[in-house]
Each structure stands twice: as C-alpha cells, then as structure tokens.
Amino acid sequence: MQAVERGTNSWLDRRVHNGFASTIVSLRMADIEDREWRLIREDVRPGPLNMALDEIAAETAAAGGPRTVRVYRWEPATLSLGYRQEPATVDWEFCDREGISVTRRPTGGGGIYHDNHGDISYSIVAPAAELPGDLMDTYELLCEPLFDGFDRLDVPVSFASEDRPAIHEPACYLRALHPAHDVVAADGRKISGNAQYRRRRDSVIQHGSVLFDRATERHLSCFVDPPAAERFDERVTNVREQANVDRERAVAAFENALADWADAEVGTWTDDELDRARERAREKFASDAWNHDREDPTAARAAADREESTE
Numbered sequence: 001m002q003a004v005e006r007g008t009n010s011w012l013d014r015r016v017h018n019g020f021a022s023t024i025v026s027l028r029m030a031d032i033e034d035r036e037w038r039l040i041r042e043d044v045r046p047g048p049l050n051m052a053l054d055e056i057a058a059e060t061a062a063a064g065g066p067r068t069v070r071v072y073r074w075e076p077a078t079l080s081l082g083y084r085q086e087p088a089t090v091d092w093e094f095c096d097r098e099g100i101s102v103t104r105r106p107t108g109g110g111g112i113y114h115d116n117h118g119d120i121s122y123s124i125v126a127p128a129a130e131l132p133g134d135l136m137d138t139y140e141l142l143c144e145p146l147f148d149g150f151d152r153l154d155v156p157v158s159f160a161s162e163d164r165p166a167i168h169e170p171a172c173y174l175r176a177l178h179p180a181h182d183v184v185a186a187d188g189r190k191i192s193g194n195a196q197y198r199r200r201r202d203s204v205i206q207h208g209s210v211l212f213d214r215a216t217e218r219h220l221s222c223f224v225d226p227p228a229a230e231r232f233d234e235r236v237t238n239v240r241e242q243a244n245v246d247r248e249r250a251v252a253a254f255e256n257a258l259a260d261w262a263d264a265e266v267g268t269w270t271d272d273e274l275d276r277a278r279e280r281a282r283e284k285f286a287s288d289a290w291n292h293d294r295e296d297p298t299a300a301r302a303a304a305d306r307e308e309s310t311e
Contacts, residue, residue: 035130038267039259040070042251044116047078047103048285052277053269055106057125058203060273067126068267069145069258071251077115079222080105082172082195087292089170094221104291105207107195110172112209113219118238120251122146122258123207131204139180139196142206145261146183146192149210149254155242156186164188164235168227171220173211173236181208189237211238212250 045053050072057068078101079090085104090111095102100113114121124142132138143159150157160177167174172193177184183192194208216233220226239250258264269277280298289295 035126036066037262037264038066038068039255039262039264040068040072040267040269041255042071042073042120044073044075046076046281047074047080047101047114048281049277050074050078050121051080051103051105051285052280053273054123054125054205054207055199055280056273056277057123058199058205059276061125061127062199062202066267067130067262069122069124069262069264071120071122071255071258073116073121074101074114074119075116076101077113077218078103079111079113081111081291082109083107083197083294085111085170089224091222091224098218098221100218100222102291103285104294105195106199106205107197107207109193109195110170110175111222112172112193113215113222114209115215115218117247118211118213118215120210120212120239120247120254121207122210122254123205124258124262125203125205128198128202128204135196136180138204139194139206142196142204143181143183143194145257146194146208146210146254148261149257150183150191152253152257153239153243153245153250155191155239157183157191160184160188160190162188167231167235168220168223170223171226172209173219174227174232185237185242187237189235191237191239191242210250210254211236212247213238213240 061067076099079095081102081104083104083106090102132141147157159179160182161179162177164177166176169175173190177190181194182190183194185191192208192210194206196204196206198204216229220229220232239245284290284296284298287297289297
C-alpha cells in the first residue's frame with residue numbers, strides 16, 4: 001500500500017497531541033497490498049439506490065471481488081434515517097412537499113439531510129476477515145482516509161473529545177457527541193458523522209457524511225419539533241466555512257485520500273451490480289416495510305439463498 005505522507009500538522013499528529021493515539025496507528029488491514037480495491041468516483045444516485053449499492057458492494061467483496069471505496073451524492077435530496085430511528089420523528093409532510101426522499105440506513109445514529117451540494121458522502125467496503133475484530137479499532141482504521149482528506153484541505157479535525165449533550169436526538173448532527181465516530185473541527189463543532197456495521201459477519205460497511213455547506217433550515221425542517229437554527233449553527237460547521245474551497249476540490253481531496261489509502265484503481269460498477277442494486281433499492285430501501293417498520297422484505301430470500309449455497 002502506498003503510504004500517505006504526513007507532516008507535523010497531519011491529522012495523525014494532531015490526534016496524538018489530543019490524546020487519541022492508539023495501537024491502531026501501527027495497524028493495517030491484513031495483506032491489503034494483495035487485495036484488489038476500486039475507487040468509484042463521485043456519482044449521483046437516489047437515496048435508496050445509494051444504500052443498496054453499499055450492500056451490493058459488500059456482497060461483491062465477500063465473494064472475493066474487489067473491495068470498494070467510493071464518494072457519492074444524493075439526487076433527489078434525501079433524509080437518511082438511523083436504523084433504530086422512529087418514523088414519528090420525521091416531518092413526512094414537509095419532506096413530501098419539498099420532494100425530499102426518505103430512506104433508512106442499516107447503520108445506527110440519527111437522521112441526516114443529504115443533497116447534491118451540501119453533503120459529501122463516502123463508503124468503504126471490505127471483507128470482515130481483513131479488518132480488526134474490535135469495533136473501535138476498525139473505526140479508527142477506516143477513518144484514516146477521512147482525516148487525510150481533511151488534511152489535504154487544511155481543515156484541522158479530530159475525533160470529538162469534549163462531552164456535549166444532545167440538542168435534538170433524532171438529528172445525527174445534533175446528538176450527543178461520540179468520540180468513536182464524530183469528527184469535529186478545531187472549534188469543537190461537528191463536521192462529519194460516520195457509522196459502521198458488519199453485514200452477516202462476512203463484510204464491513206462504513207459510510208459517512210461530510211458537511212460541505214450549510215442547509216440549516218431544510219435540514220432541521222425534516223424533523224418534528226426541531227430546535228432553532230441558531231442551535232444547529234452553534235454545534236455544526238462545514239468544509240466551506242472552514243476552508244473556503246469549492247466543492248470540486250473538496251470531493252477530489254476525499255477521493256484521492258481514499259484511493260491512496262487503499263492503493264485503489266479507478267473502477268466502475270458492473271452491469272450486474274447495478275441491476276441487483278436497483279432491485280434491492282426497490283424491494284428494500286424504498287419500501288414502507290423498511291422505512292416505516294424496520295422490516296427487511298429481502299431477508300427471507302437472502303437466508304434461503306445462503307442455505308442453498310451451503311448444500
């Protein structure tokens with residue numbers, strides 16, 4: 001794997017100075033240089049399809065295909081709910097009126113408003129056997145390219161260190177700050193949220209949101225009884241505010257950081273992956289059963305497929 005040069009102002013140095021050094025600094029994915037990684041450059045997809053593509057990428061990796069790092073955006077604008085989030089926390093009337101899609105993530109946390117300008121999303125997908133077994137170690141490892149991307153933009157960041165109580169629990173960016181996966185700027189305001197899950201214990205998906213620009217009113221209006229906009233802006237910042245760069249440069253920074261970290265070649269989705277992802281999006285991530293009731297309509301068929309493959 002190609003090493004990313006880090007100077008005295010690098011994200012790693014800052015984390016050491018802030019007391020976040022750990023054994024993960026010397027940990028690397030087992031035999032990563034012998035694995036095939038692909039970078040999917042930023043593409044625009046509907047919310048349910050973005051979530052489905054993460055699952056399909058996990059199936060590809062678990063079957064011995066390429067591991068995936070990717071950057072993506074959302075069109076139409078989408079509110080992604082945390083796995084255990086109650087539908088009653090969503091202002092469905094507002095979302096419907098404004099053309100905001102709603103889908104449920106397979107990961108935890110609160111809801112996030114994504115659009116095709118103010119949000120930069122990424123995901124990393126690899127077989128579980130190639131990653132540390134400890135959740136915290138895996139978080140730190142998979143956040144390395146995220147921190148490197150911020151470093152390339154000269155935006156000092158760290159994992160949250162100060163305990164700050166929740167402002168509005170249903171909203172990811174306004175929940176209590178968590179040092180495992182909440183990334184904050186130098187002023188202590190949250191700039192990125194990240195989540196991870198192990199899919200059937202055979203693969204790991206980590207995805208996250210980086211705020212590039214603010215859309216405070218639309219973000220808050222997706223929720224029932226949201227706090228005042230001033231509370232959001234006191235807790236949350238964004239890349240444009242911190243670095244005054246255009247979106248193209250910010251996206252390139254995170255794409256290049258992901259590619260260097262994994263030594264990935266630029267790749268594409270196969271036709272088969274896209275077909276399966278569209279089907280998964282339609283049957284699961286766009287369904288009322290999943291988004292309102294947290295029931296996976298595809299689970300029974302997937303279990304049957306696994307049983308058949310072991311016979």
